[in-house]
Amino acid sequence: MVRFLNTEAAKGWEELCRSAASNTWEAWVVLTERPASSENIDRQHRLKGEYAHHTIDGATFAQWQYEVTSGGRIWYCADSDEMTVWIIRAGTGHPKLTD
Template structure:
């Protein structure tokens, strides 16, 4: 399966769920690597984005990013940017577009993102 920019993260959302889409090919590649290395944790992250992408009570493993990373831009619009810690180093970053009921997967990777260091 080849996944890339703009593609939805399979399968399609159920009733009341949020859609998850890739913003880039590199996010898709990183997602597939997370699926390979930590399938259970990646499934949990996917479920969190589908059912509760902006938790009222954030946790250390699922929270909004801070500072310059708290907001991300897509197609000229700004959105809150969230992070899910999938593994000790693996992270998923996504923009939450509540109006479109979509999480835009910006980054997925098995190593800690250098932008946060």
């Protein structure tokens, strides 16, 4: 199951769908089938430093990034116990937080 952490993440996902539909579909497949895989390190990898983890409802998870386009990103966490992927942040522009 895929869930959005907040409305901002859901709106960012919609932006990605409008601007890069096929790449966003590919991201959906990866996030639903193998969210914690480094199979394609050019597009999917763990975040580092202060962004390496994210806490949701008191549980801390490894935070990953999927590069949808050269600027578009999805930040997410995989909760293997609940079989849920949480979309933390999504958007068509590179996250300013990591600049």
